[in-house]
């Protein structure tokens with residue numbers, strides 16, 4: 001029996017761009033044949049540049065966008081097939097998301113108390129008194145006073161709003177939380193507080209997190225395992241120490257060497273040429289070949305398969321064939 005809470009199998013997400021004066025709609029391959037397991041109680045981080053497909057993957061897991069191929073199994077149930085209201089309710093009780101921007105994720109017209117009560121009123125049969133108790137408990141858990149329940153979102157700072165968004169994500173006692181760049185819209189001085197709060201909440205309730213970020217120092221501090229994403233594909237996965245101590249894929253090495261606070265002077269420096277290609281024009285073969293300093297002829301035509309380095313560490317690159 002495996003210990004996975006979520007299994008993503010061969011998932012693809014494509015969509016069409018709008019027709020514009022520059023030409024006809026194009027097909028964007030935002031997530032490309034992704035397979036990934038998330039184990040109960042772990043923090044799995046997905047790292048990669050902006051536009052690599054991390055947030056699209058998060059939205060697909062939350063059923064916020066359409067997917068084309070593949071399966072997403074939550075405790076062996078393919079959530080992509082869930083349609084009935086009752087099944088969706090159960091799903092959203094187990095899985096919640098914290099978005100990047102606490103300024104847009106909270107309804108400005110609702111008081112905090114109402115924002116937190118609403119999911120309980122919709123999804124449970126609890127009494128008003130029971131709901132009030134849960135709301136007060138959750139707001140205290142994220143380090144805020146119960147007085148804030150009578151205030152509106154605009155009366156709070158960015159860090160406080162993100163605490164409220166976290167309280168809302170916790171309100172139905174989910175098992176699995178997706179945190180999509182939860183600190184990147186906040187002041188640097190506040191980021192550490194929110195990261196420590198997430199870590200504490202995870203330990204208190206044995207939650208499972210999918211933590212999406214482009215900030216490798218935050219990922220190193222928080223995560224148990226890391227998946228590196230490039231142009232819609234997972235190109236390397238491993239335990240945090242495997243990725244940081246022994247990165248294999250040239251893209252992973254380049255990402256790590258570009259972060260100065262991570263002892264980059266001791267690392268092999270890989271300078272990436274050019275920008276991330278647009279997902280409308282994905283290169284053939286290895287998607288990284290247009291920027292890879294080690295590119296070989298076959299990289300331009302063939303897609304590398306997973307090479308396994310340990311039970312937990314693998315990467316897609318012809319350098320190891």
Ligand code: SF4
Nearest residue numbers: 286289292299317318
């Ligand atoms: Fe570079 Fe080739 Fe490896 Fe791709 S497969 S990362 S282009 S060496």
